[in-house]
Amino acid sequence: MAPEEEIAIEEARVDEAVERDSIAISVRGLKNSFGDQVVHQGLDLDVRKGEILGVVGGSGTGKSVLMRSIIGLQTPDEGEVHVFGESMIGRLDDEALAIRKRWGVLFQGGALFSTLTVAENVEVPIREYYPNIGAQLRDEIAAYKIRMTGLPAEAGPKYPAELSGGMKKRAGLARALALDPDLLFLDEPTAGLDPIGAASFDEQTRKLQQTLGLTVFLITHDLDTLFSICDRVAVLADGKVIAVGTIDELLATDHPWIQEYFNGPRGRAATAAVARESGKRADPPSDGRQ
Numbered sequence: 001m002a003p004e005e006e007i008a009i010e011e012a013r014v015d016e017a018v019e020r021d022s023i024a025i026s027v028r029g030l031k032n033s034f035g036d037q038v039v040h041q042g043l044d045l046d047v048r049k050g051e052i053l054g055v056v057g058g059s060g061t062g063k064s065v066l067m068r069s070i071i072g073l074q075t076p077d078e079g080e081v082h083v084f085g086e087s088m089i090g091r092l093d094d095e096a097l098a099i100r101k102r103w104g105v106l107f108q109g110g111a112l113f114s115t116l117t118v119a120e121n122v123e124v125p126i127r128e129y130y131p132n133i134g135a136q137l138r139d140e141i142a143a144y145k146i147r148m149t150g151l152p153a154e155a156g157p158k159y160p161a162e163l164s165g166g167m168k169k170r171a172g173l174a175r176a177l178a179l180d181p182d183l184l185f186l187d188e189p190t191a192g193l194d195p196i197g198a199a200s201f202d203e204q205t206r207k208l209q210q211t212l213g214l215t216v217f218l219i220t221h222d223l224d225t226l227f228s229i230c231d232r233v234a235v236l237a238d239g240k241v242i243a244v245g246t247i248d249e250l251l252a253t254d255h256p257w258i259q260e261y262f263n264g265p266r267g268r269a270a271t272a273a274v275a276r277e278s279g280k281r282a283d284p285p286s287d288g289r290q
């Protein structure tokens with residue numbers, strides 16, 4: 001083999017390793033179906049380490065099922081899922097368990113245990129994965145996680161029913177952060193919040209992601225969230241990820257759903273709001289709408 005060829009092969013190997021090291025989640029050829037209904041078919045997606053990846057798509061396109069497939073709550077008909085380089089499908093061994101400990105999940109709707117206080121909710125994963133941690137340390141960890149999400153310490157002994165919508169979401173976030181995850185899954189975290197509550201939750205997510213170096217898989221309908229905190233956005237349609245990239249990159253594609261979604265009146269308003277926030281002047285919409 002000529003020396004240049006050897007160098008080229010070595011470079012390809014290095015590129016592959018760099019690529020592998022920079023990917024937190026890799027999904028290939030995913031298929032999910034329920035009876036006759038095929039939800040995903042040939043779905044591929046990479047989530048890069050350290051990014052906030054927004055996941056969008058019409059209602060019922062399989063965003064939550066995709067998340068459930070990645071975290072092992074839904075066994076796919078076909079395909080592969082790797083998290084931090086480990087295959088996750090059908091794995092219940094120690095290595096898979098070690099990866100599970102590295103993620104936290106905020107389910108759609110929050111899904112707090114209503115009979116447990118906020119602090120007890122946060123302690124659930126600690127009890128499950130670290131049964132030897134004593135009660136006092138567990139309480140301290142819970143109190144610390146509660147404060148990290150911007151909730152007051154007094155929220156700890158409260159029951160979910162005593163909390164506002166925004167506080168419930170933060171309590172769910174505190175529980176997702178219980179095990180110091182590297183990877184955070186958030187399923188529609190700002191749904192049902194008023195715009196101020198939603199913006200404040202987004203800001204908290206961004207702050208946590210930056211200070212803790214988290215990778216975030218963020219399912220959302222919220223255009224403000226997509227524009228203000230997502231590094232890239234993946235679009236689900238027709239059972240696949242039809243496009244993934246920055247919003248500018250997505251806008252450069254001519255897919256009708258993407259154009260309608262980001263360039264419709266609500267998308268324009270979100271663009272204008274983000275531009276205002278960053279002190280820039282928004283491009284005026286060509287038809288005068290905001």
Ligand SMILES: Nc1ncnc2c1ncn2[C@@H]1O[C@H](COP(=O)(O)OP(=O)(O)O)[C@@H](O)[C@H]1O
Binds near residue numbers: 061
């Ligand atoms: N456990 C289940 N059994 C049967 N159908 C399901 C189940 N979970 C999800 N589905 C169906 O799969 C499709 C995608 O669901 P989902 O991922 O929840 O959508 P969304 O993109 O709104 O989060 C929907 O049509 C839903 O009805």
Ligand SMILES: [Mg+2]
Binds near residue numbers: 064065187
């Ligand atoms: Mg959903």
